[in-house]
Amino acid sequence: MASLLQPDRVLYLVHGEKKIRSPLSTLYFCRYCSELRSLECVSHEVDSHYCPSCLENMPSAEAKLKKNRKRICNQLNENFRCANCFDCPCCMHTLSTRATNIPAPLPDDPSKTAMKKAYYLACGFCRWTSRDVGMADKSVASGGWQEPDNPHTQRINKLIEYYQQLAQREKLERDRKKLARRRPYMPLAFSQHTIHVVEKYGLGTRLQRQRPGAPITSLAGLSLKEGEDQKEINIEPAQALDEVEPLPEDCYTRPINLPEVTSLRQRLLQPDFQPAGASQLHPKHKHLLIKRSLRCRKCEHNLSKPEFNPTSIKFKIQLVAVSYIPEVRIMSIPNLRFQKECQVLLTLTNPVENITHVTLVGCEEGDPEDINSTAKVMVPTKELVLAGKDAAAEYDELAEPQDFQDDPDVVAFRKSNKIGFFIKVVPQREEDGDVTVSFKIRHDFRNLAAPIRPSEEGDAPAEAIWLTHHVELSLGPIIA
Amino acid sequence: ILDLSTTPTISRMEIHSRSGAVVCVESEIRGDVTIGPRTVVHPKARIIAEAGPIIIGEGNLIEEQALIINSYPENILPDTEGVEPKTMTIGINNVFEVGCVSQALKIGDNNVIESKADLGKNVILTSGCIVGACCQVNTCEVIPENTVIYGSNCMRRVQTERPQPQTLQLDFLMKILPNYHHMKKTVKGTSTPVRN
Numbered sequence: 001m002a003s004l005l006q007p008d009r010v011l012y013l014v015h016g017e018k019k020i021r022s023p024l025s026t027l028y029f030c031r032y033c034s035e036l037r038s039l040e041c042v043s044h045e046v047d048s049h050y051c052p053s054c055l056e057n058m059p060s061a062e063a064k065l066k067k068n069r070k071r072i073c074n075q076l077n078e079n080f081r082c083a084n085c086f087d088c089p090c091c092m093h094t095l096s097t098r099a100t101n102i103p104a105p106l107p108d109d110p111s112k113t114a115m116k117k118a119y120y121l122a123c124g125f126c127r128w129t130s131r132d133v134g135m136a137d138k139s140v141a142s143g144g145w146q147e148p149d150n151p152h153t154q155r156i157n158k159l160i161e162y163y164q165q166l167a168q169r170e171k172l173e174r175d176r177k178k179l180a181r182r183r184p185y186m187p188l189a190f191s192q193h194t195i196h197v198v199e200k201y202g203l204g205t206r207l208q209r210q211r212p213g214a215p216i217t218s219l220a221g222l223s224l225k226e227g228e229d230q231k232e233i234n235i236e237p238a239q240a241l242d243e244v245e246p247l248p249e250d251c252y253t254r255p256i257n258l259p260e261v262t263s264l265r266q267r268l269l270q271p272d273f274q275p276a277g278a279s280q281l282h283p284k285h286k287h288l289l290i291k292r293s294l295r296c297r298k299c300e301h302n303l304s305k306p307e308f309n310p311t312s313i314k315f316k317i318q319l320v321a322v323s324y325i326p327e328v329r330i331m332s333i334p335n336l337r338f339q340k341e342c343q344v345l346l347t348l349t350n351p352v353e354n355i356t357h358v359t360l361v362g363c364e365e366g367d368p369e370d371i372n373s374t375a376k377v378m379v380p381t382k383e384l385v386l387a388g389k390d391a392a393a394e395y396d397e398l399a400e401p402q403d404f405q406d407d408p409d410v411v412a413f414r415k416s417n418k419i420g421f422f423i424k425v426v427p428q429r430e431e432d433g434d435v436t437v438s439f440k441i442r443h444d445f446r447n448l449a450a451p452i453r454p455s456e457e458g459d460a461p462a463e464a465i466w467l468t469h470h471v472e473l474s475l476g477p478i479i480a
Numbered sequence: 481i482l483d484l485s486t487t488p489t490i491s492r493m494e495i496h497s498r499s500g501a502v503v504c505v506e507s508e509i510r511g512d513v514t515i516g517p518r519t520v521v522h523p524k525a526r527i528i529a530e531a532g533p534i535i536i537g538e539g540n541l542i543e544e545q546a547l548i549i550n551s552y553p554e555n556i557l558p559d560t561e562g563v564e565p566k567t568m569t570i571g572i573n574n575v576f577e578v579g580c581v582s583q584a585l586k587i588g589d590n591n592v593i594e595s596k597a598d599l600g601k602n603v604i605l606t607s608g609c610i611v612g613a614c615c616q617v618n619t620c621e622v623i624p625e626n627t628v629i630y631g632s633n634c635m636r637r638v639q640t641e642r643p644q645p646q647t648l649q650l651d652f653l654m655k656i657l658p659n660y661h662h663m664k665k666t667v668k669g670t671s672t673p674v675r676n
Binding site: 125126127128129131132259278 | 639
C-alpha cells in the first residue's frame with residue numbers, strides 16, 4: 001500500500017498571489033509571517049556556482065565581474081563553465097581522462113624509445129573518445145585541452161560591450177525620470193521595478209535589494225562607472241550580402257552517412273559552431289550548477305539557505321513546512337461505495353517538540369476554497385492532542401507513557417508523536433475519477449522566532465497562535 | 481570421463497583442456513555446448529542449448545547471471561518434427577557482462593554486451609560492437625562493425641576503435657577463480673554421446 005503514502009495524495013492550500021495546492025513536503029513555512037509558502041511565492045536567488053563533477057566552487061558572477069572588469073568580454077565564455085571538466089559532445093555525459101603508454105623517442109637520444117604516457121578524453125557511456133574528432137593526445141593529465149576558437153568572437157564581444165553601455169545609459173535615464181517625478185513623496189526611494197527587472201542585455205540580476213528609505217548607493221556607483229568607460233563604443237552595422245555560397249553539386253545525389261550526421265541536440269549544445277558532422281563535435285567545458293536560496297517576498301526573510309561548500313547537502317537556514325506544520329497522511333482506505341458511509345484511517349504527525357492541539361473542521365457550504373471535493377466528510381469534532389516529538393523517547397525505557405484518554409471511536413492508535421484517527425466519507429458523485437475530500441485543520445503554533453519582548457513575570461516565553469490550513473485528500477476511485 | 485548430461489536428449493559438452501577454459505561448477509550449462517580455450521565462465525552464468533548446439537570461441541568472458549540461450553523460435557513447440565537445429569556461434573574475445581541475455585545466433589569477435597542488455601534471436605553482431613547497458617536490440621538486422629548502441633532510446637554511433645580484448649582480466653581470472661570455486665572437470669577430445 002505504498003501508493004497511499006505518495007506525496008500528492010494530501011495537498012495543502014497556500015494563500016499567495018495564486019492559490020496553490022501542493023503536498024506539504026514541497027512547501028516552506030515563513031515563521032515571521034506565520035504562513036505557508038510555495039515555490040511560486042518566494043523569490044529565488046543564486047547563492048553560488050559549482051561544478052557537479054569536480055565539486056569545485058566558483059565565485060559568484062558578480063564577484064568575478066567586479067574583479068576583472070576590463071577582461072569581462074574574454075571571460076564571458078569562461079564564466080559559468082568549469083575549467084577542468086568536459087562534457088561529451090555526443091551524449092553529454094562527463095568525460096574522463098584515460099592514459100595509454102605510447103613509445104616515444106627520448107629527447108636526448110632519438111634512436112631509443114621509452115614509454116611515455118599519453119592522455120585522451122573518453123566517455124564511459126557512449127564510448128566517444130577525443131581521438132574521434134582528431135584531437136591529439138596530450139602529455140599532461142589536465143589543463144592541456146583547449147576549446148576551438150570561434151572566428152566571430154571579437155565581433156560578438158564588441159557588440160556585447162556596446163549594448164551593455166547602451167543598457168546602462170537607458171537605465172540611468174529611466175531612474176532619473178522616475179526620481180524627478182516622485183520627489184515630493186519619496187525622495188530617496190528607488191523604484192522597485194528597476195531593481196526586480198532583469199537588466200537588459202544580460203548584465204545579471206542584482207543581488208542586493210534596495211529597501212525604501214535606504215540611501216541611493218547604486219546610483220552613485222553608476223556614475224563612477226560611467227566615468228571609467230567614458231569612451232564611446234561604436235559598432236559597424238552588419239552588412240547584407242547579395243551572393244550566398246552555392247550548394248555543393250552532389251547535394252541531392254550523395255548518400256547520407258547516417259552516423260556522421262549530428263542530432264539537433266548535439267548541434268544546438270554548441271551554438272557557436274553548430275556542426276553538421278560528427279567529426280567536428282568538440283567537447284565543451286562542463287556547465288556549472290547553482291545553489292539557490294529562497295526568500296519570502298513579503299517579509300524578506302530567508303526561507304532556505306544552503307551551505308556554501310558544494311560537498312555539503314545541509315542548510316544554514318531551512319524553514320521547511322514539514323518541521324512546523326502537523327502532517328496528515330492516509331493510512332488505509334476501505335472500499336469506497338457511492339453514497340455509502342465509509343471510514344477512512346488517517347494519521348497526524350506532530351513535528352515540533354511541544355504538545356500540539358489540533359481541531360479539524362469540515363468545509364462549509366459555499367466555501368470558496370473548497371472546489372475539488374467530490375464527497376461529504378465527517379471529521380471528529382473533539383480536539384485531538386498530539387504529543388511532542390521526542391528524539392530520545394525510543395531509548396528512554398523508564399519514561400511513563402502519557403495518558404491522553406483517547407476516545408476509541410475517534411483515535412485508532414497513538415504512537416509517540418503520531419495518532420491515527422477516523423473520518424467518515426460519503427462519496428457524492430458516481431463518476432470516474434478519484435474521490436476527493438477536504439477539511440480545515442486548525443492547530444496551535446508557538447513562534448520561537450518572535451523577538452523576545454520584555455516579559456512580565458511568569459509570562460510564557462512563546463505565545464501560541466492558532467493557524468488554519470485547508471487540506472485536500474485524494475482517496476482513490478469508487479469501487480462499485 | 482564424467483557424465484555431464486542433465487537432459488534426457490543427446491547432450492555433450494566439450495571443454496578444451498589444453499589451454500584451459502575455466503568453467504565454474506556453479507554455472508549452468510545445458511545441451512550441446514563447445515567452449516574454446518582461455519574462455520572464462522563465471523558462476524551462475526547460464527549457457528543453454530535448447531534448440532541447437534552452441535559453439536563458443538576462445539578468449540571470451542561470460543560473467544555472472546549472463547544467459548546465452550539457443551531457444552526455439554516463439555511459434556514452434558519443442559516437439560515439432562522437422563525443425564532443423566540451428567547452431568549458435570560466438571567468436572573470440574567477446575565480453576558478456578553481468579545479467580545480459582543473448583539469443584543472437586551469430587556473434588563475431590571483440591564485442592561487448594554490457595550489463596542487462598537483451599539481444600533478440602534475429603540480430604547478428606559483427607565485430608567490435610558494443611551493446612550498452614539495458615539496451616534491448618531485437619530488430620532483424622546485421623549490426624555493422626564498430627557500432628555502439630547506448631542510451632535509453634538505443635541511440636547508435638560508430639566508434640573508431642574496437643574495444644580492447646580483456647587479456648589482463650582473463651589472465652587474472654584464470655589464476656584466481658580456481659582458488660575460490662570448483663571447476664567443471666574437462667572432457668578430453670570428443671566423447672560418445674550419452675543417452676539417458
